[in-house]
Amino acid sequence: MKKLAEIMTTQDVETIFETIQAMVALVESDGTLVSWNSAFESWKGRLPSTASLNDLFSEKDKNVLQAKLTNKTAAHWAVQLPPDGAGHAVFYNCFLFPAQDGRTLFIAEQMETDITLQEIIQDLNGQVNIFHAKSESMRKLARSKQVELNAVIAQAKEVSQTDPLTFLLNRRAIIRELQDEVLRAERYNTPLSISLVDVDNFKAVNDTHGHPIGDQVLRQVAHQLREGVRTPDIVGRYGGEEFLILLPSSGITAAAEQASRLCKQAHKKVMHVKEHAVKITLSIGVAQFRPGKDTWETLLNRADHAMYKAKSSGRDRWVVAE
Numbered sequence: 001m002k003k004l005a006e007i008m009t010t011q012d013v014e015t016i017f018e019t020i021q022a023m024v025a026l027v028e029s030d031g032t033l034v035s036w037n038s039a040f041e042s043w044k045g046r047l048p049s050t051a052s053l054n055d056l057f058s059e060k061d062k063n064v065l066q067a068k069l070t071n072k073t074a075a076h077w078a079v080q081l082p083p084d085g086a087g088h089a090v091f092y093n094c095f096l097f098p099a100q101d102g103r104t105l106f107i108a109e110q111m112e113t114d115i116t117l118q119e120i121i122q123d124l125n126g127q128v129n130i131f132h133a134k135s136e137s138m139r140k141l142a143r144s145k146q147v148e149l150n151a152v153i154a155q156a157k158e159v160s161q162t163d164p165l166t167f168l169l170n171r172r173a174i175i176r177e178l179q180d181e182v183l184r185a186e187r188y189n190t191p192l193s194i195s196l197v198d199v200d201n202f203k204a205v206n207d208t209h210g211h212p213i214g215d216q217v218l219r220q221v222a223h224q225l226r227e228g229v230r231t232p233d234i235v236g237r238y239g240g241e242e243f244l245i246l247l248p249s250s251g252i253t254a255a256a257e258q259a260s261r262l263c264k265q266a267h268k269k270v271m272h273v274k275e276h277a278v279k280i281t282l283s284i285g286v287a288q289f290r291p292g293k294d295t296w297e298t299l300l301n302r303a304d305h306a307m308y309k310a311k312s313s314g315r316d317r318w319v320v321a322e
Contacts, residue, residue, distance in 0.1 A: 022109040023092075027053045029102050031069055040108075053106055056081060072098050078111070163237040165215055166222035174236025174244050175296075181234075181248055182296040185289050192289040193255035195245040196303040197225065197262070200281045200315040202241040209276050216273040217280060224269070228262050244300075252288040252320060259284040259318035267316060281316035283307055288321075 017024050017037040025036035031053040036044070044050050053069075054062050061079055068075040075096040092108040099105045161173035169177065178194065185192035199205075199221055206214040218241060225235050225243055238244040247255050263282050271278040285307025289299050306321035313319070 022107055025053065025106045026099060027069070027104050027106055029069060029072070029104065031066065034103060068096050069104055072102075072104070074098065081108070166219055166237050168222050168226065168243070169234065169236035171237065171239055174234065174238065174246070177234050177236070178244070178246055178300065179296050181246055182289060182294070182299065184248070186291055189291060190249055191251045193247040193250045193252055194287055194289075194299060194303050195247070195255060195259050195262075195318075196238065196285045196300070196307045197243040197245065198283045198307055198311065199241040200283055200311070202280070205278060205280065209273075209278065213273050213276055213278070217271055217278055220271050220273075221266070221280065221282075224265060225262065228265060229258065233258075252286065255286045255288065256318065256320055259286050263316065263318055283310040283315050284318035285310060286318055286320045 020037075021039055023037070023040040023043055025040050026034040028034060033051060033053060044056075047055065050056060054065060057065050057079065064077070064079075068077070077094055078091060079094055080091050091111040093111060095107040095109075097105040097107070161169055163170040168174075181192055184190065199218070202214065202217075205217055221241075222235070222237065222243065225245065229235060229245060230247075232248050233250075234246040234248075236244050236246075245258075247258065250258075263284060266280060266282045271280065285303040285305065287299055287303040287306060294302070302321035306319040310317050310319040
């Protein structure tokens with residue numbers, strides 16, 4: 001099979017660049033704009049005098065950008081660019097790819113984040129900026145104010161990593177934790193297991209009782225999972241009615257015992273939400289990291305397949321991945 005790049009024409013590539021929502025621009029080594037696609041032009045319209053990629057970044061981010069451009073290697077980082085038309089903070093995944101003649105291809109893709117979460121982060125970042133402006137005239141209070149600043153930054157970081165419904169780690173944060181744990185297990189040759197948990201027939205809960213009740217059920221499930229694991233274990237909301245549990249320094253036997261216990265606890269419990277009594281069960285797929293064979297993605301896929309095997313075998317059970 002031919003590679004996609006070998007059969008695509010220049011016109012094909014141009015059509016793709018003009019139709020995708022990601023912003024694409026070709027820049028010189030100093031950041032001067034050479035050419036860009038429609039998405040970049042639409043965004044650039046808010047700053048019509050822009051002639052360089054540097055003009056789009058805040059002062060604190062310009063040095064980071066210039067260092068990456070000077071390095072002339074592929075790079076990826078996340079950054080907040082100027083607010084959108086509604087005044088919301090906008091966060092982007094940015095990529096740099098070396099091109100011909102010493103130029104660089106810049107691609108920026110907007111992150112999918114909850115508007116409410118964006119507003120919270122923007123408000124917290126605003127507090128940080130206000131403090132920076134005042135700190136110069138309040139040198140005598142610098143030490144105490146630094147403590148306040150650290151608290152605000154820590155709060156902003158926590159908000160950006162927290163699922164607003166369950167207050168567990170959100171998908172992006174739990175995946176980042178998984179990546180870190182896989183690297184640690186590979187480097188130090190320590191065991192690592194994960195469990196992918198799905199609430200059985202959750203659609204029926206929403207259809208029968210309504211989405212507000214369904215949300216309360218998910219909160220109670222999240223609480224059960226958080227209380228039902230060891231202190232080193234990490235629980236996050238993977239998406240919808242799915243949760244991911246990381247078990248550092250745990251082999252498959254310990255992970256399977258935990259999954260069995262969580263399934264039994266859920267089976268026995270009746271959740272009381274307002275005037276409703278709701279009964280749920282869990283299907284859990286368990287997998288242990290295989291050094292030299294698994295990546296974080298293959299480990300997650302193995303747990304996912306085991307979880308679906310549990311569901312197809314009748315639900316209300318756990319299955320260990322092969």
